[in-house]
Amino acid sequence: xxxxxxxxxxxxxxxxxxxxxxxxxxxxxxxxxxxxxxxxxxxxxxxxxxxxxxxxxxxxxxxxxxxxxxxxxxxxxxxxxxxxxxxxxxxxxxxxxxxxxxxxxxxxxxxxxxxxxxxxxxxxxxxxxxxxxxxxxxxxxxxxxxxxxxxxxxxxxxxxxxx
Numbered sequence: 001x002x003x004x005x006x007x008x009x010x011x012x013x014x015x016x017x018x019x020x021x022x023x024x025x026x027x028x029x030x031x032x033x034x035x036x037x038x039x040x041x042x043x044x045x046x047x048x049x050x051x052x053x054x055x056x057x058x059x060x061x062x063x064x065x066x067x068x069x070x071x072x073x074x075x076x077x078x079x080x081x082x083x084x085x086x087x088x089x090x091x092x093x094x095x096x097x098x099x100x101x102x103x104x105x106x107x108x109x110x111x112x113x114x115x116x117x118x119x120x121x122x123x124x125x126x127x128x129x130x131x132x133x134x135x136x137x138x139x140x141x142x143x144x145x146x147x148x149x150x151x152x153x154x155x156x157x158x159x160x161x162x163x
Contacts, residue, residue, distance in 0.1 A: 002026045002027060002028065002029065003026070003029075003076075003092070003095070003096060003098065003100065003141055003145065004028065004029045004030075004031060004071075004095065004097040004130055004143065005021065005022075005023055005028050005029070005030050005031065005097075005098055006020060006031040006033065006067065006076075006097050006098065006099040007031070007032050007100055007102075007133075007137075007139060008033040008064055008099060008100065008101050008102060008107060008108075008160055009033060009034070009035055009036065009037070009099055009101070010032065010036060010037060010038075010102055010133070011036075011037030011038070011102050011103050011104060012037065012038070012103050012133070013037075013038040014134075015103060015132065015133040015134045016032070016036075016038070016062055016134075019133070019134050019137050020052055020056050020058070021052045022134070022137060022138050022141065023052075023056045024052035024055040024056050025052075026038070026141065026142075026145060026153060027108065027152060027153075028056075028141060029056075029057045029058075029059070030056050030057070030058045030059070031058075031059050031060075031061065031067055031097070032059070032060050032061070032062065033059060033060075033061045033062075033063065033064050033067055034060065034062050034063075035048035037102070043128070044114075054111065054123070064111065065091055071097065074096065074097055074099065075088065075092075075093050075095075075096040075118075076096070076097040076099055076115065076118055077092070077096060077097070077098050077099065077118050077119075077120050078099045078107055078111065078112055078115050078119045078120065079099065079101075079107075079119075079121070079122070079136060079140055080096065080101070080106055080107055080119055080120075080121060081106065081121060081122075081124075081130050082106070082109075082112060082119070082121070083112070083119035083120050083121035083130070084119070085119065085120055085121065086120065086121060086122070086123055087120040087121065087122055087139070087140050087143055088098065088143055089120075090102050090120060091147065092143070092144035092147055092148075094096040096144065098137070098140050098141060098144065099112070100133060100136060100137055106130070113128050115147060116149055120140070122136055122139055122140070126127050158159065
């Protein structure tokens with residue numbers, strides 16, 4: 001099941017590098033919305049996803065509106081600590097777009113308000129601000145993949161036969 005990961009104005013190169021690695025491992029497309037808080041030539045970015053950078057279909061956009069226009073009418077889900085619906089409570093269609101905001105501020109409040117029915121959250125303790133961006137992406141992406149039986153991914157381990 002192809003899935004699309006969207007990072008809106010990511011700021012920390014190591015997080016984006018880790019997300020590149022996750023996207024490579026699962027065959028996800030990565031969409032980066034500018035401005036980026038780093039250069040794509042950044043050594044930390046490359047180091048985190050070094051062996052995988054060329055394995056991922058990465059597209060760049062100058063605004064979120066541009067991304068929506070190019071990919072309309074696809075289904076978008078918006079991850080936010082402010083959302084009321086848990087990420088496990090929705091059905092993720094094939095090819096959906098999982099949208100994550102920048103590390104320091106998340107997604108713009110107006111965008112969330114305009115898309116309330118599509119907002120999702122990862123449950124956590126009340127006194128914790130948020131999870132790391134790359135961890136959040138992995139959690140939500142793997143739920144979408146689980147719902148589709150991890151289609152296209154290797155499901156058998158290489159140690160023993162499971163008995």
